Amino acid sequence: MKVTILGCYSATPRTFTNPTSQVLEINNHIFLIDCGEGTQVELRRNKVKFSRINHIFISHLHGDHFFGLVGLVSTFRMLNRENPLHIYGPKGIKEAITLQLKLSNSWTDYPLHFHELTNTDSELVFEDDKVIVKTIPLQHRIYCNGFLFQEKLGDRKLLISKVVNYDIDKAYYKSIKKGKDVVLPDGSVIPNTELTDDPAPAKSYAFCSDTRYDEDKISLLNDVTVLYHESTFLESHKHLCQRTGHSTAIEAATIAKKANAKNLILGHYSTRYGNIEHFREEASTVFENVVIGDDGKVFEF
Amino acid sequence: MKVTILGCYSATPRTFTNPTSQVLEINNHIFLIDCGEGTQVELRRNKVKFSRINHIFISHLHGDHFFGLVGLVSTFRMLNRENPLHIYGPKGIKEAITLQLKLSNSWTDYPLHFHELTNTDSELVFEDDKVIVKTIPLQHRIYCNGFLFQEKLGDRKLLISKVVNYDIDKAYYKSIKKGKDVVLPDGSVIPNTELTDDPAPAKSYAFCSDTRYDEDKISLLNDVTVLYHESTFLESHKHLCQRTGHSTAIEAATIAKKANAKNLILGHYSTRYGNIEHFREEASTVFENVVIGDDGKVFEF
Numbered sequence: 001m002k003v004t005i006l007g008c009y010s011a012t013p014r015t016f017t018n019p020t021s022q023v024l025e026i027n028n029h030i031f032l033i034d035c036g037e038g039t040q041v042e043l044r045r046n047k048v049k050f051s052r053i054n055h056i057f058i059s060h061l062h063g064d065h066f067f068g069l070v071g072l073v074s075t076f077r078m079l080n081r082e083n084p085l086h087i088y089g090p091k092g093i094k095e096a097i098t099l100q101l102k103l104s105n106s107w108t109d110y111p112l113h114f115h116e117l118t119n120t121d122s123e124l125v126f127e128d129d130k131v132i133v134k135t136i137p138l139q140h141r142i143y144c145n146g147f148l149f150q151e152k153l154g155d156r157k158l159l160i161s162k163v164v165n166y167d168i169d170k171a172y173y174k175s176i177k178k179g180k181d182v183v184l185p186d187g188s189v190i191p192n193t194e195l196t197d198d199p200a201p202a203k204s205y206a207f208c209s210d211t212r213y214d215e216d217k218i219s220l221l222n223d224v225t226v227l228y229h230e231s232t233f234l235e236s237h238k239h240l241c242q243r244t245g246h247s248t249a250i251e252a253a254t255i256a257k258k259a260n261a262k263n264l265i266l267g268h269y270s271t272r273y274g275n276i277e278h279f280r281e282e283a284s285t286v287f288e289n290v291v292i293g294d295d296g297k298v299f300e301f
Numbered sequence: 302m303k304v305t306i307l308g309c310y311s312a313t314p315r316t317f318t319n320p321t322s323q324v325l326e327i328n329n330h331i332f333l334i335d336c337g338e339g340t341q342v343e344l345r346r347n348k349v350k351f352s353r354i355n356h357i358f359i360s361h362l363h364g365d366h367f368f369g370l371v372g373l374v375s376t377f378r379m380l381n382r383e384n385p386l387h388i389y390g391p392k393g394i395k396e397a398i399t400l401q402l403k404l405s406n407s408w409t410d411y412p413l414h415f416h417e418l419t420n421t422d423s424e425l426v427f428e429d430d431k432v433i434v435k436t437i438p439l440q441h442r443i444y445c446n447g448f449l450f451q452e453k454l455g456d457r458k459l460l461i462s463k464v465v466n467y468d469i470d471k472a473y474y475k476s477i478k479k480g481k482d483v484v485l486p487d488g489s490v491i492p493n494t495e496l497t498d499d500p501a502p503a504k505s506y507a508f509c510s511d512t513r514y515d516e517d518k519i520s521l522l523n524d525v526t527v528l529y530h531e532s533t534f535l536e537s538h539k540h541l542c543q544r545t546g547h548s549t550a551i552e553a554a555t556i557a558k559k560a561n562a563k564n565l566i567l568g569h570y571s572t573r574y575g576n577i578e579h580f581r582e583e584a585s586t587v588f589e590n591v592v593i594g595d596d597g598k599v600f601e602f
Contacts (some may be wrong), residue, residue: 012376015345037372038339044316061404063375067368071338074364075313092404099400103362103393105443142406 001026001151001203001225001301006042008267008293010210010232010246011064013037017271018295019064022228023048024205027130027151032056033207039068040075046296050079055126057133058089059209060144066093070100077108084111088125088133090143091116117145122220136220138211140245146208148220156196163195203301206261209268212241213251221259226301228293229255230268231279237270249279253286263301267293302327302452302504302526302602307343309568309594311511311533311547312365314338318572319596320365323529324349325506328431328452333357334508340369341376347597351380356427358434359390360510361445367394371401378409385412389426389434391444392417418446423521437521439512441546447509449521457497464496504602507562510569513542514552522560527602529594530556531569532580538571550580554587564602568594 002025007018019036023046030052032039043050058066066089076085085108087093094114101107115125117135120143126133129152136146155177163173168182176182182190206221209230221227232246241247247255249266256264264287266279273279276292283290291299303326308319320337324347331353333340344351359367367390377386386409388394395415402408416426418436421444427434430453437447456478464474469483477483483491507522510531522528533547542548548556550567557565565588567580574580577593584591592600 011379013339013342013372015342037369038314038342041314041316041339061401062407063372063401063405067372067375067401068338071314071364071368074368078312090404096401096404100362100364100368100397103391103397104364106363 001205003205003226003228003265003299003301004046004048005265005267005293005295005297005299006039006046007036007295008269009295010268010270012271013064014271018042019067020059020209020268021068022207024149024207026149026203026205029055029131031133031149033147034059034065034209035069035072036064037067037071040072042295043072046298050076051081051083053085054083055086056088057125057147057207058087058093059138059146059207060140060142061090061092061096062142062210065209066096069093070097073097073101073108073112074104074106076110077106081108081110084113086113086115086126088115088147089117090145091118118143122148134220136206136208136217138208138217139214140210140212144210146206146211146217148204148206148224150204151202153202154199156192156199159195159197166190166195168195208255210246212245213247213255215255215258218255218259221255221261224259224261226263226265226299227256227259227261228265228267231266231283232268232270234273234278235282237272249283250286253283253290256287256290261287262289264290265293265299266290302506304506304527304529304566304600304602305347305349306566306568306594306596306598306600307340307347308337308596309570310596311569311571313572314365315572317596319343320368321360321510321569322369323508325450325508327450327504327506330356330432332434332450334448335360335366335510336370336373337365338368338372341373343596344373347599351377352382352384354386355384356387357389358426358448358508359388359394360439360447360508361441361443362391362393362397363443363511366510367397370394371398374398374402374409374413375405375407377411378407382409382411385414387414387416387427389416389448390418391446392419419444423449435521437507437509437518439509439518440515441511441513445511447507447512447518449505449507449525451505452503454503455500457493457500460496460498467491467496469496509556511547513546514548514556516556516559519556519560522556522562525560525562527564527566527600528557528560528562529566529568532567532584533569533571535574535579536583538573550584551587554584554591557588557591562588563590565591566594566600567591
């Protein structure tokens with residue numbers, strides 16, 4: 001599982017800091033999460049292949065999370081994209097994008113599917129044989145969702161020496177990996193656990209930006225491998241959190257701790273601060289495995 | 302008169318090239334012309350004060366000319382702008398911007414005035430005591446206008462030694478600068494031309510992007526000080542001009558020559574070319590005073 005931070009600063013794009021966008025690679029999928037202005041340039045800078053992006057998840061319709069989307073949708077057309085593109089985001093996102101395409105008389109030549117979200121409870125928004133994605137309702141100034149990406153457990157691992165030893169025909173390997181026992185010609189049964197190991201543990205990634213401190217979401221985040229949680233403010237500006245709908249670094253760390261997350265990535269920093277290392281310092285007083293997200297950083301788990 | 306090129310490449314923003322936007326400083330005004338994605342970052346990079354931008358002119362609603370506008374409008378709000386902002390552009394621009402502001406629940410706190418254009422003939426869109434701005438109807442794939450910015454002739458220049466010599470009271474200086482003659486106490490008349498010199502010649506700037514080769518606009522451009530004219534293609538791709546609604550470097554130079562322009566700036570290059578110097582080479586076979594626009598270049602006239 002790999003996370004590439006394209007941008008993780010709040011409010012406006014600036015010369016050396018980008019608004020929110022990140023790329024999650026999980027179980028052979030590439031998901032784009034949020035799409036602030038400048039995202040398509042950051043995708044190029046970070047050498048993410050445009051053609052591999054088929055699903056885009058937008059948390060909410062503040063500009064620093066979606067003003068880059070219409071440009072990316074248009075660029076896909078200019079690059080002669082043919083694959084369908086799926087966009088998941090709050091109701092209204094379809095009108096915002098299609099109005100601008102209509103005004104520019106530049107409809108896409110590829111299928112463009114909008115999955116508009118209105119639910120304030122967590123819901124399943126994507127599922128295939130590899131990954132499922134659920135929303136994480138967040139408490140912000142406008143309707144806002146985080147997203148929980150969960151790998152599905154893979155097949156059991158075949159112990160080659162064992163199956164060779166029993167002289168089991170290869171035709172049975174697939175069913176053995178699915179957990180089936182084997183019945184030998186003499187009628188004796190070899191239990192599956194003797195022929196296989198457990199599959200690699202399923203990993204998960206939770207994206208939570210933007211949100212007030214809110215313990216309601218902890219049950220959704222339980223045991224998550226990686227939690228990306230916004231930390232717009234340091235303790236010195238904690239009084240701004242309620243009104244602006246944001247969290248401090250310590251609040252992000254508290255959520256990580258209470259959810260028993262394995263790792264925490266911080267981001268969505270207010271641009272008022274000179275040194276983002278202070279966010280790590282404050283968060284680490286509560287939760288140990290914390291790292292500082294920053295534009296262009298790549299994390300592998 | 303000063304022109305700062307923020308971006309002058311066609312189609313999509315890329316790592317080192319920006320879509321169209323430029324800043325024109327003329328007679329103490331600062332005008333922003335077009336606003337592709339990334340414009341607000343380029344404004345910062347080129348140290349243009351956001352607070353001095355009160356008028357934005359948008360040629361047409363293709364993304365590479367206006368996808369950066371909504372972000373800039375939002376950023377103005379976050380910077381606590383109070384001055385009114387005037388936006389001139391094709392009908393539909395108001396809906397595109399206000400819909401996105403509405404979805405983000407982020408109405409501007411400053412007065413935002415849209416001047417929507419539908420006229421296919423040239424029309425006056427701005428006038429004060431210093432500058433007038435007219436549209437230049439262009440031939441593109443969708444409704445599109447260039448803009449002609451003309452300084453107004455300033456006051457006549459007072460010849461101080463002369464007015465002192467005649468012992469003329471300072472109270473008359475203003476009317477003399479406006480061209481009035483002076484009547485002395487003895488009834489004799491001193492003609493204005495004896496007391497003043499001609500004012501500095503008025504400069505003008507014409508922005509023409511995007512357009513096919515079209516001689517209809519030449520009458521509007523006559524004797525213009527500086528013509529910015531798009532040159533998307535070199536001669537080798539001239540066959541693409543008609544379908545795409547663009548011009549070659551030689552066509553841009555031909556318009557400059559026929560309009561008796563004093564200077565020509567090229568731009569809006571297709572990103573298929575490695576070396577934009579070829580645009581200057583081809584254009585200069587037709588028109589001598591040609592320069593290559595490029596992101597971050599500043600021209601003074």
